[in-house]
Amino acid sequence: MKKKRVNTDHPEGNIDEIxxxxxxxxxxxxxxxxxxxxxxxxxxxxxxxxxVQRVRKSGGFVWDI
Amino acid sequence: MKETLKVINKLRKQGVITDYAIGGGIAAIYYIEPILTYDLDVFVILPGVRESKVIDMAPLYERLQKNGYSWQKEHLMIEGVPAQFIPADELETEAIQNAIDIDYEGVKTRVFSVEYLIAILTRAGRPKDIEKVKRLLEQASVNKRKLRSILAQYGLLDSYKKLNPI
Incomplete structure (x- = not known):
């Protein structure tokens, strides 16, 4: 059985604390x-x-450095 | 950008510009997380400008064009980077004089201090400038006393307070 992943940074608890x-x-x-x-x-x-250039397809500029 | 900075440093060495500092988005990136920008804003003090309010950008442009750098819309393409040379006004001149020296991959250059950058962006006041001011205040280490003094000197305190009401 696959183990359920638990995000240890955000355990159960008080909503304000989380x-x-x-x-x-x-x-x-x-x-x-x-x-x-x-x-x-x-x-x-x-x-x-x-x-951005890839998404826009046209326009945009990429520094040639 | 290293090669671009070398070209700009050479202009200063040759006396085509008296001094310079990087401002705008690239200066902001020096202090905050990377944001999208396309041009390198170079604020310049031109020779002889103290004596006269009339400026002549021609020697700067001619020197760059003579060295093979061409215009692309409002920018001069220098080693793959679109650069814009902006003649400094009073606030920007003071910002150049108080700019910080940094090293970019072995090339010395100058960037506006964060306090002057915030003052200049506050004065510009466009939404994208305001966004940068907010990020600078969040992510950079700002000397508030120094910032307040610059803002007061240039009558920008009210504009700044409107941007940062809390």
């Missing part, structure tokens, strides 16, 4: 992204430009 934990996790993620080295952020930017 929400607080979820939003704190989001904030941690964004702050982690913000603290990446600048060249790494620029590489992510180019990937974003590429993704």
């Amino acid at each position: 929400r607080k934990r979820i939003f704190a996790g989001k904030a941690r993620f964004h702050s982690c992204q913000a603290s990446l080295p600048f060249p790494e952020k620029i590489r992510i930017l180019v990937k974003l430009q590429r993704a």
